[in-house]
Amino acid sequence: MTQPVPTITLVRGDITDQHVDVIVNAANSTLLGGGGVDGAIHRRGGPAVLADCRKLRASHYGGGLPTGRAVVTTAGDLHAQYVVHTVGPVHQPQLTGEADRAQTELLASCYRESLRLAGELGARSIAFPAISTGVYRWPLSDGARSAVRTVREAAREPLFDIRFVLFDDAALGHFEQALAAAP
Ligand code: AR6
Numbered sequence: 001m002t003q004p005v006p007t008i009t010l011v012r013g014d015i016t017d018q019h020v021d022v023i024v025n026a027a028n029s030t031l032l033g034g035g036g037v038d039g040a041i042h043r044r045g046g047p048a049v050l051a052d053c054r055k056l057r058a059s060h061y062g063g064g065l066p067t068g069r070a071v072v073t074t075a076g077d078l079h080a081q082y083v084v085h086t087v088g089p090v091h092q093p094q095l096t097g098e099a100d101r102a103q104t105e106l107l108a109s110c111y112r113e114s115l116r117l118a119g120e121l122g123a124r125s126i127a128f129p130a131i132s133t134g135v136y137r138w139p140l141s142d143g144a145r146s147a148v149r150t151v152r153e154a155a156r157e158p159l160f161d162i163r164f165v166l167f168d169d170a171a172l173g174h175f176e177q178a179l180a181a182a183p
Pocket residue numbers: 013014015016026027028033034035036037038039040088129130131132133134135136137138165166167168171
């Protein structure tokens with residue numbers, strides 16, 4: 001039997017409204033919640049999400065989850081089975097050369113690690129926000145290109161439904177451009 005090819009779709013809206021196996025959170029290294037996507041996920045997911053985050057802190061990440069890494073918790077009351085929490089890099093416009101490339105690589109790592117964990121969980125569908133493009137100030141044009149390129153390269157079965165959920169028209173437009181560009 002032929003396996004379905006992963007498709008990437010763009011959705012304008014709130015990521016916490018998605019019905020998928022995995023919702024990805026743009027978290028911070030404390031794993032204790034914050035604003036933006038993180039705040040929305042904890043609000044809608046409820047206390048079970050925070051309880052799992054606290055357990056992960058106690059067992060492995062007392063010093064914080066490193067940038068570019070990802071961990072899994074329950075999705076609590078969200079319409080999903082799991083939340084994958086990943087920590088994007090803060091954009092630092094003063095960086096150049098190798099240091100700039102290292103930051104970009106950390107952003108790509110967020111998407112790769114999230115896909116890897118989702119694959120290990122047997123997830124078939126996943127919803128990503130535009131990691132780092134809010135509070136962490138990553139420019140949307142570059143953030144969208146990096147997200148689409150990395151997900152195209154790293155998507156594997158059993159994932160076949162990969163969504164980017166964009167909060168506003170500007171973000172949606174940047175992702176449409178990135179998706180339309182040649183791979
Ligand atoms: N659904 C989809 N996208 C959203 C939503 C939502 N409910 N809310 C915001 N966005 P951000 P970051 C968009 O700031 O830049 C938190 O405080 C938003 O417009 O959520 O990675 C964490 O605790 C932007 O395009 O994440 C960290 O401290 C994108 O999602 C820090 O922010 C990401 O914005 C992480 O910053």
